Amino acid sequence: MITLNDIKDAKKRLDGTVYKTPLMKAPFLSIQKNAEIFFKEDNLQLTGSFKLRGAFNKVAMLDDVKKAAGVVAASAGNHAQGLAFAASYFKCEATIFMPEATPLTKVLGVKSYGANVVLTGENFDEAYASAIKFAKDNNKEFVHPFADDEVIAGQGTIALEILEKIEDIDQIIVPIGGGGLISGIAIAAKSINPNIKITGVVASGAKGMKESFEARMPIDSSSVRTIADGIAVRDVNPKLLDIILEYVDEIVEVSDNETANAILFLLEKHKLMVEGAGAVSVAAIMHDKINIENKKVCAVVSGGNIDVTMLSIIIEKGLIKSHRKMNLIVTLMDKPGALMHLTDVFAQCSANIVEIGFDRNSVKLEFGEAYVNIALATKGEEHQEQIRENLKQNGYRFKQI
Numbered sequence: 595m596i597t598l599n600d601i602k603d604a605k606k607r608l609d610g611t612v613y614k615t616p617l618m619k620a621p622f623l624s625i626q627k628n629a630e631i632f633f634k635e636d637n638l639q640l641t642g643s644f645k646l647r648g649a650f651n652k653v654a655m656l657d658d659v660k661k662a663a664g665v666v667a668a669s670a671g672n673h674a675q676g677l678a679f680a681a682s683y684f685k686c687e688a689t690i691f692m693p694e695a696t697p698l699t700k701v702l703g704v705k706s707y708g709a710n711v712v713l714t715g716e717n718f719d720e721a722y723a724s725a726i727k728f729a730k731d732n733n734k735e736f737v738h739p740f741a742d743d744e745v746i747a748g749q750g751t752i753a754l755e756i757l758e759k760i761e762d763i764d765q766i767i768v769p770i771g772g773g774g775l776i777s778g779i780a781i782a783a784k785s786i787n788p789n790i791k792i793t794g795v796v797a798s799g800a801k802g803m804k805e806s807f808e809a810r811m812p813i814d815s816s817s818v819r820t821i822a823d824g825i826a827v828r829d830v831n832p833k834l835l836d837i838i839l840e841y842v843d844e845i846v847e848v849s850d851n852e853t854a855n856a857i858l859f860l861l862e863k864h865k866l867m868v869e870g871a872g873a874v875s876v877a878a879i880m881h882d883k884i885n886i887e888n889k890k891v892c893a894v895v896s897g898g899n900i901d902v903t904m905l906s907i908i909i910e911k912g913l914i915k916s917h918r919k920m921n922l923i924v925t926l927m928d929k930p931g932a933l934m935h936l937t938d939v940f941a942q943c944s945a946n947i948v949e950i951g952f953d954r955n956s957v958k959l960e961f962g963e964a965y966v967n968i969a970l971a972t973k974g975e976e977h978q979e980q981i982r983e984n985l986k987q988n989g990y991r992f993k994q995i
Contacts, residue, residue: 596777600743601747601753607654608751612639612650612751613638613639618632618864620864622863627879627887628887628888629889629891631892633866634756634895635866635895637897641679642675642897642899643672643824643898644752644775644897645673645676646675647676648673648676648748648749649667649676650680650748651744651745651748652742652744652745653677653686654684655744656684656735665681665734665736665737666728666734666737667725667736667737668721668722668725669690669691669721670823671696671697671701672700673737674711675707675899677690678703678708678709682707682708682709687710690710691715692721693715697899700899701713703899712728717826717828719827739772739774740831741772741831750777750779751778752778756783763790763891764890765791765891765892766783767794767878767879767884768896769874769894770803770804770825771800772831773803773837773838775896776794780792780842784841792843793842793884794842795848795874796825796874797847797848797853798850799850800826802818803830803835803845810839811835814828815828815829816828820853821908822850822870823871824869824899846883847883848883853870853874854870855880861909868895870904872895873895875895875896876895878893919970919971919972920945921968921970922968923992923995924936924985926963926964927963929962935988936990939984940970943981945970945972945981946970949967951966951967952964
């Protein structure tokens with residue numbers, strides 16, 4: 595059983611190598627939600643994620659024989675980078691099994707620390723099975739990403755850092771994938787102050803731990819699908835569930851849209867690059883999944899290794915949802931001056947064209963007509979309504995997409 599002393603010992607091993615990441619006030623959310631809200635920014639950790647803590651603690655505790663044999667892991671990316679860094683630090687070989695769909699940024703991050711990468715399987719659990727077999731066949735130490743006492747103790751150091759800065763914290767909000775992070779944090783926090791409320795957050799597309807928590811027995815998911823790939827764990831580990839049942843007060847879930855909103859919010863308002871798994875704790879606050887009014891709370895922002903392609907999609911959708919971008923298909927007569935007249939309509943509304951394209955070949959068009967696909971930078975919902983009204987007054991047929 596992991597104790598507070600185990601977590602304090604892990605903190606000593608991490609000191610001087612692993613960052614004590616910032617604990618920052620979130621002024622916008624604090625005002626909006628009538629609470630004192632802080633972010634524990636482990637997205638700014640050395641490898642871009644809290645996972646370094648547990649991996650480093652585990653490798654530090656291996657004897658020389660096991661270090662010489664090398665370490666093996668299965669990971670969607672963050673544990674992989676953490677273990678690769680730790681193995682490099684202690685000069686031992688690391689082999690990491692990752693799902694085939696792992697974002698390139700995470701694969702390259704692992705390789706940059708000198709680890710061997712094997713891409714296999716559709717999800718974490720399939721990569722995990724391959725890694726277990728490889729470790730057994732080659733007599734190497736398998737380092738589990740969450741169901742390992744030394745790893746859990748390393749993750750729990752986050753709670754110690756939070757309580758060093760804010761002794762009277764009321765609640766800590768933590769992402770849940772496999773459960774190692776919340777287990778370590780909950781053990782440390784509750785051991786110091788049993789009145790601290792621990793709230794876990796899962797993605798709606800990977801909510802096996804929430805369902806298991808409510809049923810008080812392991813319930814594996816048939817499949818997982820979420821933009822929060824770092825917490826896309828299908829199977830529930832019984833050992834972690836037992837810890838969570840003992841120490842965690844509640845588990846809530848957030849949708850991918852809510853997570854995407856949090857990613858964009860953190861980027862715009864706090865200048866923080868955060869991946870989906872790292873943003874779910876903030877999403878739970880933003881979308882009123884938990885009651886925090888008049889409380890002092892800390893959301894653990896657990897990782898920042900987001901795929902650039904995913905980020906661009908989130909930004910694009912966020913601009914559309916917040917009425918700062920407007921996509922239109924306008925039907926024009928395909929003749930000289932028609933486009934100039936249309937752009938004059940937009941100029942009258944002070945709408946800036948950021949992208950434009952033509953389609954003369956659609957079977958839905960009459961002869962002599964063309965579709966114009968236009969993206970506009972807009973200034974909110976009222977501005978978009980003004981644009982639509984001007985188009986109607988000028989006799990244009992159009993569709994907003």
